[in-house]
Amino acid sequence: MNKFICFILIIISLSSCSEYQKALKSEDLALKSKTANDLYEKGKYTKALRLYEQIIPAYRGKPQAERLFYMFSKSYYNTKQYYLAGYQFESFASSYPKSEKREEAAFLGAECFYRLSPRYSLDQIDTEKALSKLQKFIDTYPDSEYLPKANEYVKELREKLEKKAFEIAKQYYTISDHRLEYNAALKALDNFISDYPGTPFKEEALFLKFSTAYKLAINSVEYKKEDRLNLAKTMYNSFIKFNAESQFKPKADTMLATIDKELQQFSK
Known part of the structure; x- marks a missing residue:
């Protein structure tokens, strides 16, 4: 019985391949369209794509175009070809403003750019682009069912x-x-804290800012040392004010003790 079932499955598979090859070589648009749609419904998106790529230009402006164009775009999405899918979904949303699929296409188009965003250590051009696309979707469809997901991505x-x-x-x-590098580090950390006031990295940034000011003060020329020690102490206070129970507090307290010891020479 098992051998018989396997034999039947092989016959069906060969027949399916034969139909696909026949559609690929055919000049019959209706046959290509039907075969592509059947493959799409079966989840065979790579094969469906080859047929859609052949027929989409010929169907532009025709009644069937909207459905074919959507399935074409979705096939790129389902095969993780996100650059192409993003472009096609945007084109679909623009070409069919009254389509019931327009909102979904707009969201999926934006989501494609989200999926193209690389890890943080790489260039973030695609991340910026994804944020722009998602924000545009949120502004255009403020009541969308996809809004929670869009906000999560943002x-x-x-x-x-x-x-x-x-x-x-x-x-x-x-x-x-x-000295010059200490000042550059202070400026970079200042800019970061200013640009991202609610960042989860603020505690560490404040500690690093204090630590940099400490190094600058300790290694300073004598006539600038007192002012820089006092500035470092001010930065310590800002750090502690932000989180008095910080994991970095023991290190900061050790540095503060050194600062206080160094300041004693200026009070004599």
Whole structure:
């Protein structure tokens, strides 16, 4: 019985392949369209795509075009060809403003750019583009059923940009070992805190800012040392004010003790 079932399945598979090959070579648009749609419904999106690519130009402006264009776009999406899918979904939403699929196409088009966003350590041009597309969708469809997902994507992408910006600022701190580099690190950390006031990295950024000011003060020329020690102490207070129970507090307290000891020489 098992052998018989396998035999039947092989026959069906060969027949299906034969129909697909026949449609590929055929000049009959109706046959190509039907075969493509059948393959799409069966989840065979790669094969369906080859047929859609052949017939889509010929169907533009015809009544069947809207459905075919949507399935064509969705096939790119389902095969994870997100650049092409994003472009096609945007084109669909623009070409069929009254379509019941327009809102979904607009969302999926924006989602494609979200999926193209790379990890934070790489260039974030696609992340910026994804944020722009998602924000446009949110503004256009404020009551959409896809709104929660769109907002979730926006939050994730913004956090990725924050992580990227923080790592850049942190790198200034990591490589700093003389006065000019300390000042560059302070500026980078200042800019980060200013640009992302609600960032989850604020605590560490404030600690790094204090630590940089500490290094600058300790290694300062004598006539500037007192002012820089006091500035570092001010930054310590800002850090502690933000979170008095910070994981970085023990290190900060050790540095503060050194600052206070250094300041004693100026009070004599």
